[in-house]
Amino acid sequence: MSVLFSPVRLGEIDLANRIVMAPMTRDRAGPDDAPTAVMAEYYSQRASAGLIVTEGTQPSPAAKGYWRTPGVYNAAQIEGWRKLADAVHAAGGKIVIQLMHCGRVGVAANKAGAETVAPSAIPCPDKIPGPDRAPQATDAPRALRTEEIAGVIGEFAQAAINARRAGADGVELHCASGYLPMQFLSSNSNQRTDRYGGSLANRIRFVVETLEAMAAAIGAKRVGFRICPGNTLNGMADRDPVETYSALLQAANPIGLAYLHLIRIPIEGGDALELAQDHWSGALILNNNLDFESATQLVEAGQADAVSFGRPFIANPDLVERWRRGAPLARADRATYYTGLGDDRRGYSDYPKLDGDLRDQSS
Numbered sequence: 001m002s003v004l005f006s007p008v009r010l011g012e013i014d015l016a017n018r019i020v021m022a023p024m025t026r027d028r029a030g031p032d033d034a035p036t037a038v039m040a041e042y043y044s045q046r047a048s049a050g051l052i053v054t055e056g057t058q059p060s061p062a063a064k065g066y067w068r069t070p071g072v073y074n075a076a077q078i079e080g081w082r083k084l085a086d087a088v089h090a091a092g093g094k095i096v097i098q099l100m101h102c103g104r105v106g107v108a109a110n111k112a113g114a115e116t117v118a119p120s121a122i123p124c125p126d127k128i129p130g131p132d133r134a135p136q137a138t139d140a141p142r143a144l145r146t147e148e149i150a151g152v153i154g155e156f157a158q159a160a161i162n163a164r165r166a167g168a169d170g171v172e173l174h175c176a177s178g179y180l181p182m183q184f185l186s187s188n189s190n191q192r193t194d195r196y197g198g199s200l201a202n203r204i205r206f207v208v209e210t211l212e213a214m215a216a217a218i219g220a221k222r223v224g225f226r227i228c229p230g231n232t233l234n235g236m237a238d239r240d241p242v243e244t245y246s247a248l249l250q251a252a253n254p255i256g257l258a259y260l261h262l263i264r265i266p267i268e269g270g271d272a273l274e275l276a277q278d279h280w281s282g283a284l285i286l287n288n289n290l291d292f293e294s295a296t297q298l299v300e301a302g303q304a305d306a307v308s309f310g311r312p313f314i315a316n317p318d319l320v321e322r323w324r325r326g327a328p329l330a331r332a333d334r335a336t337y338y339t340g341l342g343d344d345r346r347g348y349s350d351y352p353k354l355d356g357d358l359r360d361q362s363s
Helices: 037-045 075-090 146-165 180-185 205-218 241-255 272-279 292-300 311-315 319-325
Strands: 008-010 013-015 019-021 051-053 095-099 170-174 223-227 259-263 284-287 306-309
Touching: 019 319, 037 075, 075 095, 075 146, 095 146, 146 170, 146 205, 170 205, 180 205, 180 241, 205 223, 205 241, 223 241, 241 272, 259 272, 292 306, 306 311
Parallel strands: 019 051, 019 306, 051 095, 095 170, 170 223, 223 259, 259 284, 284 306
Antiparallel strands: 008 013
16 A cells, blocks of 8 residues: 555644645635635545645735635635535545735736735736736735734734634645745845845745744644745746755744645756755655655655645545545546636536546546
């Protein structure tokens, strides 16, 4: 039997297996950006994963960047997450809510009037989808004032508290994909001259203080974070990712967090996995372009404690069982990744399990 089917403990979260469902934005939130019953169905169907990391979830209105992403800052949203977490737990799963502040990556039509802020007043060069999915130029951001930053960090801490009140097993700070934490880390998007910019120690400060605040709010062993050194998405161009992320991991390591979630991509001057091995002593979830065989080899070699998969979970709610049986995987319909409205289940929660009586997608 593959080691992927063995249990593992990440911080204070016990996983039945080492197969993690990676966060994937699906644009299915309902009115007031609250999770819906269809979202609860979708996640609970996939509860056989050792751990589910939810889609990116905004800790405040200003943190929103995309259309119909969920929040976790008001009563309706917290109640929606409570129903969702209850459904996952009833199905035997564990779930953490990924907290995502998009920073400069946003368009006004998606944000219901909320302001766009960033470390520096430098627009994101990439377009992102608006409400009709057509690419739009992002808003010009306002640079956060030094005295405002503690409040933004406080929003993350409160969102972590809200997630736990909703029944989630923990939270994950999204520090990749060119969003606010990565904007602070990257030398090209952070042109500040205060204690949050300039030197390497200053550029990592926002992320470290945010992790510390979240850990203080709900316990370090319920907090993870996700990074992708070298990622250029949404205009990131750090001058030395190896140096930046080595310093970040060295500073975050003593906090005693539940896990590091690493998206491994090629980077100039080093390897992200080796970087993590050199500077991180806690649990590691490894991600990106893995299959069952390569993931098994990495965990067996002691290079990761768990492995995460995104797209395979879309069309395979029973992905763990399919791998356990050696069954073929179903194929997802890319055209329906982001199209659902209201209680529309198509391309979202209507994919059958192996013994289901719906359409056969394994051919």
